[in-house]
Amino acid sequence: MREGIVAAAAELVFKSGARETSLDDVRHHVGASKSQLYHYCADKDEVPQAVIEFQGSRVIAEQQAELAAVNSWERLLAWRNKLVLLAEAYGKIGGCPMGSLANELAPYRQSHRTALTAGFQAGAGEIERALLALQACGALSAKFDPKSLSLLFLSTIQGGLLFAKLNGSAEALAKGLDQLIALIRNQE
Amino acid sequence: MREGIVAAAAELVFKSGARETSLDDVRHHVGASKSQLYHYCADKDEVPQAVIEFQGSRVIAEQQAELAAVNSWERLLAWRNKLVLLAEAYGKIGGCPMGSLANELAPYRQSHRTALTAGFQAGAGEIERALLALQACGALSAKFDPKSLSLLFLSTIQGGLLFAKLNGSAEALAKGLDQLIALIRNQE
DNA sequence: GCGAGAATGGACTGTCAGGTCCATTTATGG
DNA sequence: CCATAAATGGACCTGACAGTCCATTCTCGC
Numbered sequence: 001m002r003e004g005i006v007a008a009a010a011e012l013v014f015k016s017g018a019r020e021t022s023l024d025d026v027r028h029h030v031g032a033s034k035s036q037l038y039h040y041c042a043d044k045d046e047v048p049q050a051v052i053e054f055q056g057s058r059v060i061a062e063q064q065a066e067l068a069a070v071n072s073w074e075r076l077l078a079w080r081n082k083l084v085l086l087a088e089a090y091g092k093i094g095g096c097p098m099g100s101l102a103n104e105l106a107p108y109r110q111s112h113r114t115a116l117t118a119g120f121q122a123g124a125g126e127i128e129r130a131l132l133a134l135q136a137c138g139a140l141s142a143k144f145d146p147k148s149l150s151l152l153f154l155s156t157i158q159g160g161l162l163f164a165k166l167n168g169s170a171e172a173l174a175k176g177l178d179q180l181i182a183l184i185r186n187q188e
Numbered sequence: 189m190r191e192g193i194v195a196a197a198a199e200l201v202f203k204s205g206a207r208e209t210s211l212d213d214v215r216h217h218v219g220a221s222k223s224q225l226y227h228y229c230a231d232k233d234e235v236p237q238a239v240i241e242f243q244g245s246r247v248i249a250e251q252q253a254e255l256a257a258v259n260s261w262e263r264l265l266a267w268r269n270k271l272v273l274l275a276e277a278y279g280k281i282g283g284c285p286m287g288s289l290a291n292e293l294a295p296y297r298q299s300h301r302t303a304l305t306a307g308f309q310a311g312a313g314e315i316e317r318a319l320l321a322l323q324a325c326g327a328l329s330a331k332f333d334p335k336s337l338s339l340l341f342l343s344t345i346q347g348g349l350l351f352a353k354l355n356g357s358a359e360a361l362a363k364g365l366d367q368l369i370a371l372i373r374n375q376e
Numbered sequence: 377g378c379g380a381g382a383a384t385g386g387a388c389t390g391t392c393a394g395g396t397c398c399a400t401t402t403a404t405g406g
Numbered sequence: 407c408c409a410t411a412a413a414t415g416g417a418c419c420t421g422a423c424a425g426t427c428c429a430t431t432c433t434c435g436c
Contacts, residue, residue: 001383016295019207022423033385034425044424095291099350103291107204112292114245117356148363153363155347162287166294168303169291175336176343179310183371191415221415222395243384277381 002040004030006050014055018048018104048105052112055097056119057111060126062086070130071137073185079130080177087161087170095165098123099158124150143186150182156180190228192218194238194288194304202243206236206292226287238294241299243285244307248314250274259325261373268365275349278334283353286311307371312338329375337372344368 007028012021023044027037042046063086066079094100098119105112124147131146160173196218200209211232215225229235238309251274254267282288286307293300312335348361 008386015293017207019205023425024423035384035427038425039383056334100291102350102354103288104205107282111353120351143221148236148367151351151360152344152364154366155351155360156340156343157347158350159343159346162290163308163343166290166301166308172339172343176340179336179340183368183375187371187374211395212393223397223414223416226395227413 002031002050005032005037006047006054007038009047009184010051010054010058010097013048013051013095014090018051018101018110023047031110036086038161045109048101049111049115052098052101052105052115052119055101056115056122058123061118065127067126067130073134073139073181076130076134076181079153080174080181083177084174087164091161091164091173092168092171096158096161099161100165120154124154127153134154135174140184143187144184152178153177189220189224190238191224193228194235194242196237197235198242198246198285199290200284201239202278202288204287204291206239206347210347211235233297236289237303240286240289240303240307241292243289244303244310246286247307248267248310252314255314255318258321261320261322261327261369264318264322264369268362268369271365272358272362275352277336279349279358279361281353284346284349287349288353288365308342312342315341328372331375332372341368 005026009021010027012025012029023037026047041050063079065084066075066082070076070079082092090097098116101112102116102120105116127150128146131140131144131149131184134140135142135144135146157173157178160170160176162171193214196211197214200213200217211225215222215236229238251267251270254270255261258264278285286304289300290304290308293304315338317330318332319337321326322328323330323332323334344364347362348358348364351360352358359366
């Protein structure tokens with residue numbers, strides 16, 4: 001039940017924003033009564049917290065296969081394609097599930113910030129591992145620091161998904177990633 | 189009077205978010221009565237619209253001196269420094285004034301999207317001009333397309349400022365910009 | 377089959393925000 | 407100095423939403 005509530009909340013929050021989504025919205029969407037909701041959640045602030053964790057693992061799970069398989073530029077491009085595909089499918093609606101939450105909830109609660117930071121670090125870690133693999137097989141120049149580079153990727157993705165949300169098109173994300181990849185690919 | 193209302197609204201929205209800022213908050217902050225507010229604004233939706241335009245021109249004005257003066261890598265770095273300085277001063281609080289608004293208001297109203305897109309295009313245009321100047325003086329390789337590159341800069345900045353807001357530090361932005369600049373600087 | 381505790385339905389309350397309205401005050405032009 | 411319109415103060419209405427409460431139903435060990 002709790003999972004259903006969180007999943008519904010995640011969907012609504014993704015579409016309309018955290019502060020815009022009322023508990024009544026979630027309630028109606030999942031077909032639960034008020035007491036059910038308060039049976040599973042202490043208060044309203046618990047919901048975004050749960051949504052952060054939910055989306056954090058979902059977003060990573062969606063890309064892990066592609067990222068873990070990176071051992072060549074082609075495989076990196078496969079990840080890029082997956083990202084653009086996801087952006088085209090969902091990103092135009094709500095941008096990055098984690099980025100939007102971060103933007104909205106960062107000024108609000110320390111616990112939210114902590115959970116969001118953990119999510120982003122996990123994401124950066126996945127990208128870093130892919131870049132390390134790329135260095136191990138000699139594709140990516142050893143002069144790069146995979147950790148910082150992973151943060152640059154994350155920033156680019158966040159920005160790109162923001163524009164996807166704003167313009168309803170993943171083009172900015174695609175172009176940004178392509179340029180970034182081209183830039184690191186052409187360096188000795 | 190209207191300017192005062194908009195400026196106060198902009199400040200509060202920057203600190204706490206658009207949907208979080210009530211007209212009463214703005215009212216109290218500027219010391220106006222309810223009828224004054226409704227004398228100058230048709231309804232609540234007019235306020236974010238005005239804030240978008242207000243922040244759009246403010247953000248651009250803040251950087252235009254540095255961007256217009258770019259004619260060498262040093263001058264580009266001066267812009268980078270200004271950006272990091274602004275992020276250190278304000279960005280940790282509310283991230284990018286425009287980016288946060290975009291994130292929150294994009295799902296909401298077409299008129300907001302239009303105004304936000306116009307703001308971002310203006311910003312991208314300024315960056316593009318700087319990059320063109322850099323090509324004109326032979327610093328930046330001619331193989332780059334300044335328009336796409338300006339979008340990559342914008343994405344990186346948006347992402348970096350999101351992390352500034354989340355982590356209370358402009359480090360991610362600084363590192364991101366430095367890496368990006370290094371990448372385009374080392375190419376023929 | 378029954379009794380205890382969990383799960384549920386939904387009415388109810390308090391608060392807050394958006395918006396309306398009107399009486400009063402303040403400029404402004406003749 | 408007055409008439410008119412703009413500007414202001416603030417009471418008031420309405421709806422939405424978070425959260426409470428209690429009566430009822432379900433579930434499960436015994």
